[in-house]
Amino acid sequence: MSKLQNFISELQGYKKIAIFGYGVEGKSFHTFAKKYLPEVEIRIVDKAYRSEENYLDGLAEAELVIKSPGISLHNLGIGYDDYNFTSITELFIKHFGSQIIGVTGTKGKSTLVTLIDSMLKNTVKKSLLCGNIGLPPLEIMEQIDDESFVVMELSSHQLHHINYSPHIAILTNLFAEHLDYYESEDDYYRAKFNIFLHQKRDDIFITNLPNQEKFFSQAEVKAEHFYNVHDKELKIPYTFDIKQGYIHHATLQILEQLCELLDIDSAAYTKTLREFRTLSHRLEYVGEVGGVSYINDSIATIPEATIEAIKILKDVDTLIVGGYDRGIDYDGLAAFLCGSDVANIICFSDTGKQIYEKIKTCKKREHLFYTKNLQQSVAKARSVAKKIVLFSPAASSFNEYKNFVERGEHFRELVNIK
Secondary structure, eight states: OOHHHHHHHHHHTOSEEEEEOOSHHHHHHHHHHHHHOTTSEEEEEOHHHHOOTTTTHHHHTOSEEEEOTTOOHHHHTOOGGGTTEEOHHHHHHHHHGGGEEEEEOSSSHHHHHHHHHHHHHHTTOOEEEEETTSOOGGGTGGGOOTTOEEEEEOOHHHHTTOOOOOSEEEEOOOOOOOTTTSSSHHHHHHHHHHHHHTOOTTOEEEEOOTTGGGTOOGGGOOOSEEEEOTTOOOSSOOOOBTTTBOOOHHHHHHHHHHHHHHTOOHHHHHHHHHHOOOOTTSSEEEEEETTEEEEEOTTOOSHHHHHHHHHHHOOEEEEEEOOBOOSOOOHHHHHHHHTSOOOEEEEEHHHHHHHHHHHTTTSOGGGEEEESSHHHHHHHHHHHOSSEEEEOOSSBOTTTSSSHHHHHHHHHHHHHOO
16 A cells, blocks of 8 residues: 555544644645545634634544644643644654655755755656645645655644654754744744654754754654764855855755765755755845845844844845844844944834844944834835845744735835835
């Protein structure tokens, strides 16, 4: 029996399945169920879908609950053991894990999975890309054969509570984020660790943590093939530019290690780097206006990402920063900006106000600004910038935008207004 048939067979053993959360993954499972599970009763449990006060009662009526990653059980006061929860991610890794290269981490996931997928294709291997990057795994499942690699971006929400890990697990980095979703900072980190905690001895785990012992012990790693590449020297240095976009040194360290393990030749690797173009909202070159380059880094939702962006670009003279307050500490960012060469700092929104207050004692008032919104921030940047305007918010967007994508698109529009 094939892996797909095993996947379907397991679910056919239930009479009633609830889809908890009718977002991208919930809808993909509903489509899957209509095709493969015609005898199974499907119940959608989503307040927006049913508009019922007692919509959660549908959980108790199901034998199995497919939970969507966007739902925080903690915020709903529901225990994971209260119902028979699972997820598309858990089921998919359970049945296809031997073919999966899974990538998680606070930052750098999407760029890394895109590079891995491209690199495999450049070696004429069959590679399928899915997961948090936008394509639910159920939508590529029928394309998987025995020779396929499945490259899967995994968020902490997707990994939370799962009991299976991919054959090749990659953890890019760890910083405090999503503290409005989890019980604690430690709960967030433990969710990430599920990418390797359930591996077997013959599996592979790659990470890039300078302070690994702060997060987990060596004893928790089951895979004998374990590589922390933080101190790894690059064998093939590569130069990027502002229009092409940049790949972080830490990402290249991981990518080179994976090349060695998969026996990918240097020609395929360098071809992948040469063809690389940054993903939208990730140090994305928007254009030049009046001799000034504008960079969209809306994906930067934590201070560490903004600090790294400034270090990579080097010539940033104007920074736009600020967004939704999720309880993240901005002392480190403020200290960095006080000692940096960034001439103009434009702060907006809730966290922008915090950052403004923290650095106004060390920056001259004529180079530090607080504006009401992003539109005013871009207008101010036009009047003061001379080299590079970096929009790297260091915060989430949920108080003013649906997500970082909508925020980044608004920045692009504002830059391109003549």
